[in-house]
Amino acid sequence: MKQFSPGWTLIRIYTILVYVFMFAPIVVVIVLAFNPKQFGIFPMEGISLRWFIKLAQNESIIDAFKNSLVLGSLTAVISTGIGILAALAFIRFEFPGKNTLNTLLLSPIMIPEVVLGVALLLFLRFLQQPKSFVLLLIGHVVLTLPYVLLIVQARLVGIKKEYEEAAKSLGANAFETFREITFPLLLPAILAGALFAFTISFDDITATLFWATAQNQTVPVKIFSMLRNSISPEINALGAVMIVLTVTTPLLAGYLSRKFSKIKD
Amino acid sequence: MKSDSWKPWALLAPSMSAVFLLLVIPVCFIVVYSFWLRAPSGADIPAFQFGNYGKFFEDFFYPKILIRTIRISFETVILCVVMGYIPAYFFYRSESRYKKIFLLLIMLPFWVSFIIRTMSWINIMGDSGLINHFLLKIGLIESPISMLYNEFTVLMGLIMYLLPFMVLNIYVSLEGIDKSLLEAARCLGCTEWQAFREVTLPLSLPGVSAGCLLVFVLTAGTYLPPMILGGPGNDMIANLIFKRVIGTLDWPFGSAISVILLSLLFVIVWTYNRYLGINQIFKSLQGN
Numbered sequence: 232m233k234q235f236s237p238g239w240t241l242i243r244i245y246t247i248l249v250y251v252f253m254f255a256p257i258v259v260v261i262v263l264a265f266n267p268k269q270f271g272i273f274p275m276e277g278i279s280l281r282w283f284i285k286l287a288q289n290e291s292i293i294d295a296f297k298n299s300l301v302l303g304s305l306t307a308v309i310s311t312g313i314g315i316l317a318a319l320a321f322i323r324f325e326f327p328g329k330n331t332l333n334t335l336l337l338s339p340i341m342i343p344e345v346v347l348g349v350a351l352l353l354f355l356r357f358l359q360q361p362k363s364f365v366l367l368l369i370g371h372v373v374l375t376l377p378y379v380l381l382i383v384q385a386r387l388v389g390i391k392k393e394y395e396e397a398a399k400s401l402g403a404n405a406f407e408t409f410r411e412i413t414f415p416l417l418l419p420a421i422l423a424g425a426l427f428a429f430t431i432s433f434d435d436i437t438a439t440l441f442w443a444t445a446q447n448q449t450v451p452v453k454i455f456s457m458l459r460n461s462i463s464p465e466i467n468a469l470g471a472v473m474i475v476l477t478v479t480t481p482l483l484a485g486y487l488s489r490k491f492s493k494i495k496d
Numbered sequence: 497m498k499s500d501s502w503k504p505w506a507l508l509a510p511s512m513s514a515v516f517l518l519l520v521i522p523v524c525f526i527v528v529y530s531f532w533l534r535a536p537s538g539a540d541i542p543a544f545q546f547g548n549y550g551k552f553f554e555d556f557f558y559p560k561i562l563i564r565t566i567r568i569s570f571e572t573v574i575l576c577v578v579m580g581y582i583p584a585y586f587f588y589r590s591e592s593r594y595k596k597i598f599l600l601l602i603m604l605p606f607w608v609s610f611i612i613r614t615m616s617w618i619n620i621m622g623d624s625g626l627i628n629h630f631l632l633k634i635g636l637i638e639s640p641i642s643m644l645y646n647e648f649t650v651l652m653g654l655i656m657y658l659l660p661f662m663v664l665n666i667y668v669s670l671e672g673i674d675k676s677l678l679e680a681a682r683c684l685g686c687t688e689w690q691a692f693r694e695v696t697l698p699l700s701l702p703g704v705s706a707g708c709l710l711v712f713v714l715t716a717g718t719y720l721p722p723m724i725l726g727g728p729g730n731d732m733i734a735n736l737i738f739k740r741v742i743g744t745l746d747w748p749f750g751s752a753i754s755v756i757l758l759s760l761l762f763v764i765v766w767t768y769n770r771y772l773g774i775n776q777i778f779k780s781l782q783g784n
Contacts, residue, residue, distance in 0.1 A: 238689075239589075254604075256617055256656060257608055259619045313511040313514060317507065332508065336515055341765060343718070345738065346717065346754045350525060353522060373519055376515070433609075436611045436720060462618045467619070473609055477607045481607060
């Protein structure tokens, strides 16, 4: 009944409008990427792939893509690795100062990325090291670690300790227990955490702009430097490629994991 | 199990050392650097003096930016609540088969780079953007009106960035409400509106306030929307930091501004935690 009341209709219209607001910029980027014209944005006259072709021929953009992919993958692996260990410590053990330490590990979420960017750069300057790929990597690990930790912890709480205890009582050592019991059960959260870490790293601009150099540009940094001249169809095309990449990856992963779990059943 | 007490520490060692080395110590460095001097040659001289802070509060130029940052952050928070509560409520009450898809869609912008979402407002509000094109076409205007590079567009960019956080926080706390409470209220003679006002709204406030804190903190620390969508008069404090550190390489002053920003956020988070507790925020982020 309530689904047809006038109040509910208003709520629906409002929600749809909010969606339009949220998605307009994203849709417009993708549409305009196919704009054949050199200048001006609207109106569009026809559809063309020329900007995508131009992107594929632009070596500095290809390099930025490679950088972003390597950086995102390494960030995901490292961040998830140390995140799993920390989550195990927080959920499976009791020790003094647990809550404080948990808050400390989650704190990068609440610290502005600008400050994080300046802080790490300043530290590097003090150590008299030049900006490098390693700086980007360790920076991104710090940025993504809290999210991985939150996701893995949430899942670990739901895995009964009894399973692990049963394995141990049957003679498995701690590592075997983890490999055979905890890890498989934790896998969806690990994948989700890794994907999340990858996307955050791949998309990040605020802190990355402090850490990147001309040799170590990521795609968002490249877009930022291209924006200096004003917006162009080429930027939109690059944006469209990024959107497709970062949006389809998690959707595909979700789909595949569901498919595989069905096969197992 | 006494002999096990070393195990959690071994598991925590990598992440703890990462956060200590890459976050705690560097932030301490900011504080130390903020007391240093900058030589005219550009070199940093170790010192203990408050000159950098003095420079910030010397005249109205910098405090005005600080106040603007706080004002814009509050505006963003309010707009996000206004725009975010109803969709969150819609997800909560909807019995549609597509509810899950709707929820997934609202999270989708999380996966799209901040810079793309920000710069795309130029596509929409620029002189030859979508809105101007539409208005010209229907003959409402003769020549394009310039809408970009003011506080309004900065706010648009900020909301675009932060609204999903708000919706998610509110939705998580709405989902936590026992639906039988609503039925009870209805049975006792409440109208739909009364039930909402007396039961749902108060019980969802923890999510609203958690969303507000998150949005405030993230707004106060961002520089991208003012940089791309704002004019010269729309700089926020993070823009100032960026300009000092990347532009003029004035590390001591940049550090001092960072410390001022951190102190502002610390006071807000501390007050919030004191009265409301901070864990709600992390609760909603787990759903991501």
